[in-house]
Each structure stands twice: as structure tokens, then as C-alpha cells.
Amino acid sequence: MSIVQVLERLGHTVDYPEAQTCCGQPPFNSGYWDEARAVAERQMTIFRDAETVVIASGSCGAMVKVFYPELFDHHPREVEAKALAAKTFEFSDFLVNQLGVLDVGARFPGRATFHDGCHGLRELGLKEPPRQLLQHVQGLELVEMREAETCCGFGGTFAVKFPMISTAMGEVKCTSIADTGADYVISNDSSCLMQIRGVLDRQGKSIKTLHLAEVLAQT
């Protein structure tokens, strides 16, 4: 609900089409493009009339914005896929680059570090927007971790197909996080946070994981 609260605070009307499910990234990344297309087509229909679509995940955002056009390349619904891609934005991208908002009026006391989800960072090019938003949160001290841009090891089905590699990557990431001395690790991708939370728990570390929207919703 945090994302709804932030958007409404900024004066926007938010709708949530209840029929929506998944963007189709799991089959897409596993090579099952026909199945991914079947799932994606449904979302394309559901969001056809929306003015703007805001997604609280860099990964799902990249799927719609970057990969839908590729998935529907030379497909009868190519134009529709591109239209949805054009009006879809990851949350921080929407706030900073579309609305020009840096300060959403949030207050959150604490020391935090930001983890770049790979899709948000590299597919969508969103290095600065989440940091700019966090820098304007009152009371929040933002510290950079070593190799912030290194993958946390989630990677969708990769995390369960190659759990040993995924876990080792998670451990490296969590060591970088812990070395900052931060109380919170913030990201704009829930799947990265699930991985980081999972590893931190097993390492017995008390650092909390938070989604960017959860921080921005606090006043």
C-alpha cells in the first residue's frame, strides 16, 4: 500500500485492476517465450486504457518496458506491446523523471544503504532516481556499500536452479551491506530484498530490508 500512499499524497488517482497477475518474466527468462507471451497478452489487455502504469519493481518494470517489445517483435500485437512499454514506469523513474519530484515529504530516521537491482540499474538505467529520492528523506542517512552494483544473486528461477551459486552471491552482497554499518538496506526490487533478507536471516544479522516505497511512505 505504500506506493499508493505516496502517489495519492502527490495528488494522483490510483487504480488497481484486480484481474492482473504476473508480467510473465519467469517463463520469459527460462526460454518459454510462447508461455510468457500468453501471460503478457493478458496484462496488455488489462492495462490498455490506463494513462500511466507504475510498477514497484525494477525487474517487472524492465520486463514490460524493455522485454515486451522484444517478445512481441513481428507479432500482431507488437504496437500494443510498445504502447504499454512507453507508458509504463518503475516507481522511482516515474517520480523523478516523469513528475520531477525529488522530495515526497517523507521522514525516516536511520542509517541505510541502497541496493541496485540489476534490471532497474542496467535495463532501465536508474542509478540516480532512487538515491535522489532517499537523499530527500528527512532523517535518513544514506551510505554506499562496496560494489553496490553487484548482483545479489536472486535472478528468478536461477535462485532455485543454482541455489549454491545464488547463495554465494547473496553472501557476498550481505557482507558488503553489513560492512556499511547500516540498519536498513533499501531497494526498489522486492525480489532482491527477499534474497537479501533470506541470507541475512541465516547469517543472524539484524539489518532490516525495506522497499523504497515503504521508506517514502513514512511521514
Place this chain on the structure above:
Amino acid sequence: MKTHAREFNESARRYTVDLRHRDLIQKVLAGYYTKRDEYKNRFQNWSGARDLAAEIKWEAINHLDRYLDEFVSKLEARGTKVFWAPGAQEARDYIVGVARQHKVRSIIKSKSMTAEEIHLNDALEKEGFEVIESDLGEYIVQLRREPPYHLVFPAMHLTRQQISDLFHDKLGSEPTNNPEDLTMIARRVMRRKYCEADMGISGANFAIAETGMISITENEGNARLTTSLPKIHVALVGIEKVLPKLSDLALFLPMLATAGAGQSLTCYNTLYGGPRQPGEPDGPEEFHVVLLDNRRTELLADAEQREALHCIRCGACLNVCPIFKNVGGHSYGTTYQGPIGSVITPHLRGLQNWKHLSQASSLCGACTETCPVKINLHRHLLHNRRNAVRSHSSHLGKFFYAGFAFMMRRPASYQLATRLARVAQPWQHLIRGTIIDPLRAWTKTRSFPRLAEKSFRELWRERQTP
């Protein structure tokens, strides 16, 4: 027989929990990152340089026929013997043939991943020729009878102590942790071999079409000695190594050094254009260039992935790859490790046997971001996955994703599934990590988040009806 995928998994399982290995590789690469960034910043415009390099390689690869012809005719005009090898076998046979014909006894060899690709040393040794690697890192892994760990830094996984122990065992030298002393031990062996060798084998970093020359980049001077002291020089060159113009090196030499080793330029950069010409005081009497296809033309025919042939083998993608850093170079079981290896090995050695390397990636894209010639590496990993499913999808995978698509197209079934999961989760700890735990691949090493008591959809509904 164990499948390649199983071998990869077993090796990855060993390396990923080897904290000594993890620390060593991280430490080595941290030094590389610092130097790489330092020299990247010396470029007036690194990103512009990448664009230009990608354009030049695009031109070379998309007109490969023309540039290869030009390269070969220029080389032949100066008396070089050129052999077009369709596959690894033909290339090996040719080189063995040259060695036999000249009654060669001892062969010295500088670093060449293409020679690794065709297992040239094995073939030569089987025929009774002695082959000595003259690159220090290659010499070390040769003494250990193992393949290179990394396509640029073959002995990256070894500490000075391990190298000292190895030299002590194999060469009888005194133990030392001093890098200069270790180098001197190897150098003493090698100097003798350079003089004894009747044949030198090298690879090539670039093949210049305009002038008919190969360019070799090195730091130790070993390639110069390897190629100029013996009577015969054989260079094994992958057909994708072509650059159109000599002036292209002005970009590619510093770029290769920066991306590959964190240097502004490597210590020695040499061009070889033929055997000793009349009136010249030195150089080999015979110069052979073996041009290797070995299924590169099949990759060339694939318009979507053709750009993988742009690769200049700098190894930058390995250095930033979190998979490589955790599983180590030997786990791949391929000549070319890391992202570029995962992309091209399915083309060189068969998709079904090597598709697991494309799956063993979080698709984070660090490789693509760093590649100096802008190969869209992580996208090609994705394409390999798609092609693997298209040509031969497993029944289980097909069933799973058909079910996934079915559920995701019917919100009621999706909502039922999340509700069931919420009911089942409190009991999950009873079976956690056991064989009947459906989440064990996750929960064995990581905690699973507690599902929210109410779904977003439920909260949303409550909000709409106050």
C-alpha cells in the same frame, strides 16, 4: 558418463563454499578494478571508444570474407604459408604435419586460447613432440597439468605459496614467496628452451587485413622470443580476429590492455608480417598462419548472435561476472570461461550439451555493461535459453510453464494458490529443508519470507469499501 551440466553443478557446489577461493579471487579482482578504472579514465571518452570499437568489429565481421581474402593475399605475398582449417582436427593435423616435415623435436609456445580450443598441446605431445608454454601463467598451469583458469590470467587461482611449492616439486627450486624470484626460476628453464626449440607456436590478438600482419600483445616478451628464435613460426588465428586497418590498433591495443589487464598498454606489442625476408638478419625461416573456423561460420550465419564474434578475448566480462567469481574458471569445463564462454560454447560445441551455462546466470548484465566492444552478452544468454527450449524443451519445463501460464491467465486460480500458500506456510517449518519441502532449493540456505496476512488485493478492496 557424467553430463557437462552435472560436472558443472558438482564443481560449482565445491567452489561456492570455498571461502579461501572466494577471498582470493575478490582480492585479485579488486586490484584489477582500480587499475582498469584508472586507465579507462585516461581515454578521452571511453564510451565513445566502445562505440567506435563495436563499429569497427561490426564492419570486419559483416565483411569477413573480403577482409580475410585481403589478409591472406598480403601475407602470402611475403612468403607466408596460409592454411584454412575448417575444424580443430584439420588445424591439429596441419601443425603436426609441419612439425614432422621439419623433424622438429622441441616446440615452444606462447599464450593462445585458440590452441587450447583445439587441444593442440595434447595432439603434439601424443606425436612425441615436447611442448613448453612460455607465458608464465600458462607454464604454471601446464606444470600442474590443468587448463587455464581464466582466458587472460591462467593462474589467477593460485597463491605465490602454491606456485613456490609447484616449482619446488617439479623443478627442484628453493621455496620462495618473492614474485621476482619465482619469475627467475621459470625464466631460467625457459631461456634454455627458447634456444633448443625448432618450432614456435603463437596465437594472435588481431589480424590486420590492410597489411597482412598479425598483432600479438604481451607483457613478458616471451611471445617475441617464441616467434623469432626458432626456425619455424606457426600462428594459429581464429577467423574472427580480423581488423580492417592497421590504424585500428591505435584504438584496440590500449582498449585490450585497459579492459583486459588494467594497463594503459601492454609492455610488448608486435606485428608479424612474414618469415625472414632477404637481407633481414633475424626472424623465422618459415612462417605459417593457420586460420581456424571450427564452427565460427555457423555463428556468423546467426544474425541475432553474430556479434559474439566481435569478442577480442580481453576477459573483462569474466572479471565482473559474479557467477565466475563464485564458481571459478575451472567449473565451466570450457576453453572460454565466464559470460563470453557461456554465450559461444553452445555454438562451438552444441547447444543441448552446454545450455546449462546460459541458465547459470542471474542475467545481471554486468558483462554487457563492461564489454569494450559492446557485445550484448546477457541478452545472448537469454537467447540461448530460448533457442534451447525451441529445439528441445524438457517435458517437465513445458508442463511447469504451461501450468504457470494457465494460472496467471486466471486470477481466481492465482488467488486461490496464494491463499493456500498462506494457510500452508505456518506448517512449512516442519518439513523445512527436507526432501519433501517444495521450497528446499531456497530454504536450505536462506529463510523464506512470511507471507503477508492479507494480500494487496484484499487490502485494496477494504480501502475501496470503507
